[in-house]
Amino acid sequence: MKAWKNVHIQWRKSSYSTDADGTNCLEIAAYHSGIALRESEEPEVVIAMTQEQMRGFLANIYAGGIDGSI
Template sequence: MDIQWRKSSYSTDADGTNCIELAALDGDILIRESDDPGVIVKTTPTKLRAFLVGAKAGEFDDLM
C-alpha cells in the first residue's frame, strides 16, 4: 500500500524533519512526525477537525 504523506507548507526546516505529516487511508487520517515516521497515530476526520477547531480557538494555549 502506497501512503501519500503530506506536510504543511509552513514547515520551515530545510531537511523537513521538524514537522507533522498527514495522510488519508480508508476514510481515516494518519498522523506522524517526520523525524519518527514509524510511529503513526490514526484518527477520524471528525475528531481531527474538532481538535483543529479547538487549537485555533486557543483551547490548548496553556500547554505551551
C-alpha cells in the same frame, strides 16, 4: 496498534515545515476511514483519527483550547 509500515498511504508535508534539512515536518495522510498525522523525525509514531475527530481537534486549536503544555 496499527502497523503503519505495512500500510501504503501518501504522506504530505505541511507548507509550514521550513526546517532546512527537511526533518522537522508535520505530515498528514488520508487513509481508508480517516486521517493520519506523524512527525517526520519519528515516522513510526502515527496519530490516527476519523475526519470528525480531526475537525474537533482543529476547532479546539483555533478556539485556543490547546496551549502547548501537553
